Amino acid sequence: MxxxxxxxxxxxxxxxLGGSQYLATIGxxxxxxxxxxxxxxxxxxxxxxxxxxxxxxFGIGAYTAAIIQTRWGINxxxxxxxxxxxxxxxxxxxxxxAFRAGLRGxxxxxxxxxxxxxxxxxxxxxxxxxxGLGITLRLAPGLGNFQFLDRRASxxxxxxxxxxxxxxxxxxxxxxxxxxxxxxxxxxxxAQALGIDIVRTKTLAFALSGAVxxxxxxVYTQTYLYIDPxxxxxxxxxxxxxxxxxxxxxxxxxxxxLGAIGLHLVADTAQAWIALPGFAAMLYGVVLLAVIRLLPDxxxxxxxxx
Amino acid sequence: xxxxxxxxPSLVNGLLTxxxxxxxxxxxxxxxxxxxxxxxxxxSLLMLAMFGTWLLCTEAGFDPYAALPVMVAAMFAMGWAxxxxxxxxxxxxxxxxxxxxxxxxxxTLGVAVVLDNFALVLFTGDTRTIDTPYAFDVVPVGGMLISxxxxxxxxxxxxxxxxxxxxxxxxxxxRAIRAVAREPDGARLMGIRPERIFALAYxxxxxxxxxxxxxxxxxxxxxxxxxxxxxxxxxxxVVLGGMGSFPGAVIGGLLIGVTESLxxxxxxxxxxxxxxxxxxxxxxxxxxxxxxGAAR
Numbered sequence: 001m002x003x004x005x006x007x008x009x010x011x012x013x014x015x016x017l018g019g020s021q022y023l024a025t026i027g028x029x030x031x032x033x034x035x036x037x038x039x040x041x042x043x044x045x046x047x048x049x050x051x052x053x054x055x056x057x058f059g060i061g062a063y064t065a066a067i068i069q070t071r072w073g074i075n076x077x078x079x080x081x082x083x084x085x086x087x088x089x090x091x092x093x094x095x096x097x098a099f100r101a102g103l104r105g106x107x108x109x110x111x112x113x114x115x116x117x118x119x120x121x122x123x124x125x126x127x128x129x130x131x132g133l134g135i136t137l138r139l140a141p142g143l144g145n146f147q148f149l150d151r152r153a154s155x156x157x158x159x160x161x162x163x164x165x166x167x168x169x170x171x172x173x174x175x176x177x178x179x180x181x182x183x184x185x186x187x188x189x190x191a192q193a194l195g196i197d198i199v200r201t202k203t204l205a206f207a208l209s210g211a212v213x214x215x216x217x218x219v220y221t222q223t224y225l226y227i228d229p230x231x232x233x234x235x236x237x238x239x240x241x242x243x244x245x246x247x248x249x250x251x252x253x254x255x256x257x258l259g260a261i262g263l264h265l266v267a268d269t270a271q272a273w274i275a276l277p278g279f280a281a282m283l284y285g286v287v288l289l290a291v292i293r294l295l296p297d298x299x300x301x302x303x304x305x306x
Numbered sequence: 307x308x309x310x311x312x313x314x315p316s317l318v319n320g321l322l323t324x325x326x327x328x329x330x331x332x333x334x335x336x337x338x339x340x341x342x343x344x345x346x347x348x349x350s351l352l353m354l355a356m357f358g359t360w361l362l363c364t365e366a367g368f369d370p371y372a373a374l375p376v377m378v379a380a381m382f383a384m385g386w387a388x389x390x391x392x393x394x395x396x397x398x399x400x401x402x403x404x405x406x407x408x409x410x411x412x413x414t415l416g417v418a419v420v421l422d423n424f425a426l427v428l429f430t431g432d433t434r435t436i437d438t439p440y441a442f443d444v445v446p447v448g449g450m451l452i453s454x455x456x457x458x459x460x461x462x463x464x465x466x467x468x469x470x471x472x473x474x475x476x477x478x479x480x481r482a483i484r485a486v487a488r489e490p491d492g493a494r495l496m497g498i499r500p501e502r503i504f505a506l507a508y509x510x511x512x513x514x515x516x517x518x519x520x521x522x523x524x525x526x527x528x529x530x531x532x533x534x535x536x537x538x539x540x541x542x543x544v545v546l547g548g549m550g551s552f553p554g555a556v557i558g559g560l561l562i563g564v565t566e567s568l569x570x571x572x573x574x575x576x577x578x579x580x581x582x583x584x585x586x587x588x589x590x591x592x593x594x595x596x597x598x599g600a601a602r
Contacts, residue, residue, distance in 0.1 A: 048404065048408070050408055050411065050412070052346075052415070097591055098590075098591070101590065101591045101592075101594065102594070103590060103591075103594070105404065105407045105408065105411070106344035106407060106411045107590060107594070109344075109346075109411060110344070110541055110545075110586075110590070111586075111587060111590050111591070113537075113538065114538060114542075114583040114586045114587050114590075115583075115587065117538055117579075117583040118580060118583045118584065118587070121576070121577060121579050121580040121583065122577075122580070124576050124577075125574070125576040125577040125580075131576065132576065185404075188404075235534055239415065239419060242412075242415075246412065276427050277426055277427070277430070277431065278422075278423035278424070278425075278426025278427040278530070279423070279427050281419065281422075281423040281426070282419070282420055282423035282424050282426075282427060284419055284423075285416045285417070285418075285419030285420035285421075285423065286416075286420060288412065288415070288416035288419065289392065289396075289413060289416040289417070289420070292396055292400075292409050292412050292413050292416065293395065293396055293399060293413075296400070296405075296409070
């Protein structure tokens, strides 16, 4: 594994060495996928809580950042903790309601999808979120404003968040809380018999997942200076985070990073090959089917067996 | 509260759309009841069927209602092949229990992603409609003007639902499907091969979408993302009616059609769609067995 980590560090540093904005953009997109994938992985991988609607956290983070600065004049940097807090809160509320009702498996996946749709509809109707028009940020580049003309700076922020999220996953794997989470993923009845509070453990994991994914939404708003309902709450992004985690290796610390790199390699190759809209995403689906059939433990599982 | 003159037609319109929704949901509930699979690809397969119908109408000069038998056969074949080629192997390869449940759910999601984007590659993201001479014909009913194609679609959908029910209760194949749903091991002992029945049931469930597509297209549009809007609608119906329940799917379909229509009327165009998701969440959280489902 150390060799892989070293390779990862070199790869992550690459966009900083050259002055290329293109490389930085690829780095930013890959790190963003890895971050949301890692966020999804915290609950979906370690806890087996397959969510189809985790884009709701991304959207909450994105809108939190936009709203606090355009509506209330609060410093944009405050968006990160505020977005994470609200994402975590949403995860706790949705999770508690769903787990207390005993929803699991496919039912949990569907109810998260429905919650994401509720947020989508709300953001499309409320004045606070600018309804269908969305929110445009005033261009004011500067470190104090959390706005950068240089993509490398945005990439650096995303990368820092990814490191934090991965450290969180690392902690989770070694902690008692993580052990409880894995135990109830493997056998819920047995875990309950051992005295694990199922609702509490799952809710906490989903809240953690929500907080991490929300930070990616905050950085999105700060990078593109615009957010609207269909960007913030798209089903495609929910699928993307799930894909990244499932392809890389659900319930592993490095899986989402491997999955994000793999997915973007596929996407960029496909784009260069056949540049039709939808073609790359179609391959995502094929890859997902192949992974389910051939590599149920993802790319990381391949390394472990070797 | 809007006046009755607006409320009543909106109610009737919702009811008529609900009939077609019921057909979509019947397919979903059949698949769930027999295979215990949450078929997340249902919306995307409907989208595929709608594009198929659209092609038949624009390229081969079919009338959408005349295309119905063709699309039912084609979608049955599609469903059969999908079960044999993708879902069956995934189910067999994933062991059992929670892992199998997740593998199948993700496989149907994978199929949905492939189909949605395949359609995007083939047809681009444009929305498309067909022209029929009767698209805007209306029938006066009790002082209201009811759209003729909606009325036809409603009638045909209910007839097909009835035919499906007769098939399930009156024929040997239908009895075999119900036997496998209830007691797969016992059915095997009686000489029924569950794997074939699963493929048959999945095929029939998807064939419902072929019919629904032909009934929807005269009054609806098709685009690669149209399946997304049907996924939540059809799952809401099935959950509301009780997973696996036939009468539940029909009544749920009508209720959701009305909910959607009244939601749009009372809450407005942008906030209206919240009605469906709210019903879905409320049912799952408060009464997960639905209106007609047995206690789990």
